[in-house]
Amino acid sequence: MKSQSNSTAAREMICIACPLGCHLTVRQEKEEEISVTGNKCARGKEYGREEYLAPKRMVTCTCPTGSERFPRVPVRTVEAIPRELIDELLQELYRTRVPLPVTRGDILVRDFRGTGVDVIATMSLEEG
Ligand code: SF4
Numbered sequence: 001m002k003s004q005s006n007s008t009a010a011r012e013m014i015c016i017a018c019p020l021g022c023h024l025t026v027r028q029e030k031e032e033e034i035s036v037t038g039n040k041c042a043r044g045k046e047y048g049r050e051e052y053l054a055p056k057r058m059v060t061c062t063c064p065t066g067s068e069r070f071p072r073v074p075v076r077t078v079e080a081i082p083r084e085l086i087d088e089l090l091q092e093l094y095r096t097r098v099p100l101p102v103t104r105g106d107i108l109v110r111d112f113r114g115t116g117v118d119v120i121a122t123m124s125l126e127e128g
Pocket of ligand 1: 038042
């Protein structure tokens with residue numbers, strides 16, 4: 001009987017969990033089994049697995065303040081969010097007006113779409 005392989009095409013990626021930047025090869029062997037090779041440590045295995053199944057990214061951008069002196073305030077997510085939600089988050093942030101004064105660390109969006117991830121200001125600004 002001819003044997004059949006259930007593995008999918010391999011995906012190449014670079015681990016960004018530390019500056020070494022190991023070249024990872026990730027493939028799905030079976031439904032629940034992800035194989036990661038090329039990693040020098042366990043963090044790389046976890047990174048490869050997550051990046052394969054549910055990639056996430058940190059998001060940084062700026063929000064309007066309505067101030068003439070400081071028209072925009074830089075913001076970022078406190079953790080990475082699922083990649084498919086990034087466009088939606090950016091659209092919301094471009095529309096979110098942040099009145100001054102704002103303090104670094106202020107939460108501007110709480111628990112975006114139930115991800116548990118907040119968006120915070122990364123700079124303190126006063127109208128002055
Ligand atoms: S696999 Fe480990 S050693 Fe390699 S880049 Fe990732 S975290 Fe660093």
